[in-house]
Each structure stands twice: as structure tokens, then as C-alpha cells.
Amino acid sequence: MSHAPSPTVTLDHRFARDLPELAVAWQAEDTPAPALLALNDSLAVELGLDPDWLRSPAGIGLLTGTDVPDGATPVAQAYAGHQFGGYSPRLGDGRALLLGELTDSFGRIRDLHLKGSGRTPFSRGGDGLAAVGPMLREYVISEAMHALGIPTTRSLAVVATGRGVHRETVQPGAVLARVAGSHLRVGSFQYAAATGDVDLLRRLADHAIARHHPEAAEAEQPYDALFRAVVAAQASLVARWMLVGFIHGVMNTDNMTISGESIDYGPCAFMEAVDPATVYSSIDTGGRYSYANQPVAAEWNLARFAESLLPLLAETQDEGVAIATESLRTFRGHYAAVWSAGMRAKLGLAGAPDDATTSQLGTDLVALLQADRVDHTSFFRALGAAARGDAEPARGLFLDLEGFDAWTARWLALGPDATAMDRVNPVYIPRNHLVEEALTAATSGDLDPLGRLLSVVSQPYDVRPGLERYAEPAPDSFGDYRTFCGT
Ligand SMILES: Nc1ncnc2c1ncn2[C@@H]1O[C@H](COP(=O)(O)OP(=O)(O)OP(=O)(O)O)[C@@H](O)[C@H]1O
Numbered sequence: 001m002s003h004a005p006s007p008t009v010t011l012d013h014r015f016a017r018d019l020p021e022l023a024v025a026w027q028a029e030d031t032p033a034p035a036l037l038a039l040n041d042s043l044a045v046e047l048g049l050d051p052d053w054l055r056s057p058a059g060i061g062l063l064t065g066t067d068v069p070d071g072a073t074p075v076a077q078a079y080a081g082h083q084f085g086g087y088s089p090r091l092g093d094g095r096a097l098l099l100g101e102l103t104d105s106f107g108r109i110r111d112l113h114l115k116g117s118g119r120t121p122f123s124r125g126g127d128g129l130a131a132v133g134p135m136l137r138e139y140v141i142s143e144a145m146h147a148l149g150i151p152t153t154r155s156l157a158v159v160a161t162g163r164g165v166h167r168e169t170v171q172p173g174a175v176l177a178r179v180a181g182s183h184l185r186v187g188s189f190q191y192a193a194a195t196g197d198v199d200l201l202r203r204l205a206d207h208a209i210a211r212h213h214p215e216a217a218e219a220e221q222p223y224d225a226l227f228r229a230v231v232a233a234q235a236s237l238v239a240r241w242m243l244v245g246f247i248h249g250v251m252n253t254d255n256m257t258i259s260g261e262s263i264d265y266g267p268c269a270f271m272e273a274v275d276p277a278t279v280y281s282s283i284d285t286g287g288r289y290s291y292a293n294q295p296v297a298a299e300w301n302l303a304r305f306a307e308s309l310l311p312l313l314a315e316t317q318d319e320g321v322a323i324a325t326e327s328l329r330t331f332r333g334h335y336a337a338v339w340s341a342g343m344r345a346k347l348g349l350a351g352a353p354d355d356a357t358t359s360q361l362g363t364d365l366v367a368l369l370q371a372d373r374v375d376h377t378s379f380f381r382a383l384g385a386a387a388r389g390d391a392e393p394a395r396g397l398f399l400d401l402e403g404f405d406a407w408t409a410r411w412l413a414l415g416p417d418a419t420a421m422d423r424v425n426p427v428y429i430p431r432n433h434l435v436e437e438a439l440t441a442a443t444s445g446d447l448d449p450l451g452r453l454l455s456v457v458s459q460p461y462d463v464r465p466g467l468e469r470y471a472e473p474a475p476d477s478f479g480d481y482r483t484f485c486g487t
């Protein structure tokens with residue numbers, strides 16, 4: 001049933017061309033009975049792809065990598081990585097392929113990438129596959145993050161393959177078609193550095209500068225400027241995760257991008273009751289990637305990035321370390337600036353000065369939310385009503401009413417802007433119990449709950465009648481939430 005690929009699909013291969021040492025030409029595995037489960041029409045249009053064509057057998061062939069345009073050369077990308085602090089010299093795309101790059105309607109270069117497309121030379125012991133549930137999970141959460149305005153990889157489609165995937169039970173298999181500014185990771189630099197080939201490392205850095213941080217090329221020390229730009233991008237990203245209660249769950253260096261986009265929605269979840277120690281991932285037993293530890297983890301990863309850049313920073317290792325140490329110090333300032341500006345906006349005080357009064361207000365609030373384990377998302381949204389004169393919805397979330405009243409009086413005295421608050425405090429995030437409900441239904445063939453959830457989280461700021469259950473935290477009966485990676 002192979003139709004001619006649409007003549008409009010033109011894939012470039014900049015990554016493979018610039019960095020052949022990091023690209024292994026490879027083919028996707030065949031799909032016995034492909035069925036499209038989700039397609040992101042608006043993203044397709046943004047990429048210059050016709051959604052109707054993507055629904056055709058030839059389009060599905062592109063989305064699974066089984067029918068690629070003439071001359072296209074999909075590659076598995078090499079990367080290394082520190083996983084939970086331990087270094088793995090050779091990870092790479094063990095179940096993924098970069099099909100190539102597209103230029104979108106804004107003129108941006110975007111990777112078209114597949115996850116779950118079969119074994120590659122990087123598969124190690126793995127089967128190269130992915131299951132429907134986890135790929136749809138990545139689709140829902142990445143699109144929710146995008147709607148929240150947080151830099152992220154995007155999801156173009158999920159196609160069920162018709163192949164069974166052996167996990168704890170046999171699951172239906174799927175391929176996710178993912179779109180990203182690039183798939184360059186901190187681990188890509190670690191891999192290049194470990195080869196000892198400084199020319200390769202320099203080409204990788206130049207490629208990253210050209211794609212993501214072009215202003216660095218003009219700097220006196222372009223590679224230090226690249227490092228500083230990545231420090232700023234990741235500090236900002238993690239601050240924005242914190243402001244929506246997002247917990248990535250597996251912040252290994254191979255899951256941190258050079259672009260500053262969130263990547264790899266494996267064991268991630270949104271926190272409900274505010275608690276800095278929150279961990280959802282079943283394998284994160286030490287809490288390394290807990291909610292409150294995320295900025296520390298990002299900074300640690302950036303130190304590993306700096307180590308890999310050392311040969312480009314200076315003639316001697318000592319000089320390089322001095323430069324990198326100085327630049328890494330900027331992380332905390334960037335993080336604090338984005339977090340406090342974001343917190344002021346959440347409190348409707350965007351115009352207020354960034355002074356001790358407003359920063360104390362933010363700190364005191366976090367302490368109150370933590371003490372009463374208040375639902376993060378409901379609280380901030382309810383606070384908009386408090387700014388309009390109705391404090392009851394927010395007040396009702398606390399046990400410490402005196403504490404809440406005292407804090408609210410201080411906050412109201414600063415004149416919060418309720419309308420502005422509603423533009424930054426989402427009503428709808430992908431609630432854990434609703435994500436699970438939608439994935440369970442989809443796995444057994446009912447795509448309706450998934451479709452509804454996607455439409456809700458794609459417009460997170462607009463209250464819509466009838467969607468009350470999407471705005472509420474999980475019932476107690478849902479119990480402690482656990483997520484799994486490598487699925
Ligand atoms: N089923 C599998 N078969 C082969 N390799 C796998 C499998 N699952 C994970 N891997 C590999 O293990 C490493 C770590 O996996 P991790 O879960 O962080 O990434 P991923 O979810 O596969 O992909 P990405 O980071 O691109 O979103 C990667 O090298 C990945 O390719």
C-alpha cells in the first residue's frame with residue numbers, strides 16, 4: 001500500500017551532514033497494522049505538512065518512518081549521559097530516529113523525530129519499542145506544556161503499530177512523531193568530548209550555536225557564550241517548571257536539551273499538594289529529581305556540560321575550569337530572576353517592584369502552601385477570585401485560616417491585577433488521575449477521554465462550564481501516584 005510521499009515533504013539532514021560521527025544511518029522497523037491514534041493538525045500546518053495527507057497511508061508511513069521521502073536518510077543519534085549521577089558513555093537513540101529537519105512556516109528549523117521506531121545500534125538490551133500509553137502520555141503532557149507557554153518538544157502524532165510490546169504485560173506498541181528545535185542534549189556534548197576529537201566537539205558546538213544561540217557566534221569567546229546561553233535557557237526552563245508545579249522526573253544529562261526545550265516526558269507529572277519532596281518516578285528512590293531539587297539537578301547537569309566544553313574554552317584545563325566556573329555562577333541569578341518575575345505575575349503583581357516586600361510575600365506563600373499541602377494549581381487560580389474580592393475559594397483550601405488571612409491582607413494591599421492573574425494561572429493542567437484514565441481507555445481502544453483531555457489542556461487558561469472535574473485534584477481514592485520510565 002505504498003503511495004508516493006507528498007512532494008511537499010522536504011527533509012534536510014544538517015545534523016548528519018555536520019556531525020556524521022554522531023549519526024548512524026538507520027531504518028525504522030515495519031509496522032504490521034498501523035493506525036493513527038492522535039494527530040496534531042495545527043502543528044502539522046505549522047510544519048507545512050497537510051494533515052489530510054498525514055492521515056493517508058503514505059502520511060502514516062512518514063509518521064512511522066516506514067515510507068520516507070526519496071533521498072531521506074533517517075539516523076540514530078549518538079549521545080552519552082549521566083543517569084542518576086552515574087555516567088553511561090554510550091546511550092544514543094536506542095528506540096528513536098531523526099528523520100531529518102523541516103523548515104516551518106516561521107522559517108525555523110525543526111527536527112522530525114520518531115520514538116518507538118525499533119531497534120538501532122544503540123539499543124543495548126532494549127527492544128527499541130514503545131507502548132501506546134507512554135507515547136500518548138508524552139503527547140498529552142508536551143502539548144499541555146506548550147499551551148502553558150513553556151518551551152518544549154512538540155508531539156505531531158502517535159501511531160499504533162499493531163505490534164505487541166512486552167513490558168510487565170503485553171502492551172500495544174506505538175510510534176510517537178516528535179518535533180523539536182533540535183535533539184541536541186548535554187549528553188551529545190559528553191559523547192563528543194569523550195571521543196577526544198576536539199574538531200568534532202567544535203563542530204557540534206558550532207552546530208548548536210547556529211541552531212539555537214546564534215548571538216554566541218559574535219562573542220569574543222563563542223564557546224563560553226554558548227555555555228552561558230544554555231545556562232540561561234535551562235535556568236529559565238526549570239524556573240518555569242517550578243511555577244506550574246511540573247516535575248520532570250528523570251533529569252539525566254541525556255534528557256536536558258541545548259535549546260532549553262523540555263524533552264522526554266517519561267515519568268513526569270504535575271504536583272498537586274505542594275510538597276518540595278514530591279517524587280512520582282518509581283525509580284527515583286533517593287529523591288534526586290524531586291520537585292524542589294530540580295534547580296540543583298539542572299545546575300549539576302550544566303557542570304557536566306561545562307566539563308565537556310573545557311577543550312574549547314581555553315588552552316589549559318585550569319583556565320577552562322576558571323571560565324566555566326564563573327559562567328556557571330550565573331545560573332542562580334537567572335533562575336531567581338525568572339522565578340520571582342513569574343511569581344509576581346502569578347500574584348498579579350507584575351508591575352510591582354522586585355523588592356524585599358514582594359519576594360518575602362512569595363516565600364511566605366510557599367511556606368503556607370507547603371504547611372497545608374494545598375493543591376498548587378487550584379490555589380493560584382482561586383487567588384484570582386480573591387483579587388476580585390471573593391477570598392472564599394482560596395481560603396477554603398487552607399487549615400491555617402489565620403495564616404492565610406494575614407498573608408492575603410498583605411498581598412491585597414499591593415493591589416493585585418486579577419485579569420492578569422487569570423492569564424498566567426492555569427485552570428486546567430493534565431491531572432494525574434485524568435491522564436491515567438485517558439491512557440487506560442486509549443490502550444483498550446476508546447480514544448474519547450484522550451480527545452477530551454487534549455482539548456481541555458490545550459486551552460489551560462479559559463474556564464469552560466462543564467469541565468469542573470478537569471480542574472480538580474485527584475480524589476483520595478486515587479492514592480499515591482507512581483510513574484515509570486523506559487516504558
Ligand atoms: N525499549 C527500549 N529499547 C532500546 N533502548 C531504549 C528503550 N527504552 C529506552 N532506551 C534507551 O535508554 C536511554 C534512556 O532512555 P530514556 O527513557 O531517557 O529516553 P527515551 O524515553 O527512550 O527517549 P528521549 O530521551 O528521546 O525522549 C536512551 O538511550 C534510550 O534510547
Ligand SMILES: [Mg+2]
Binds near residue numbers: 254255264
Ligand atoms: Mg531520554
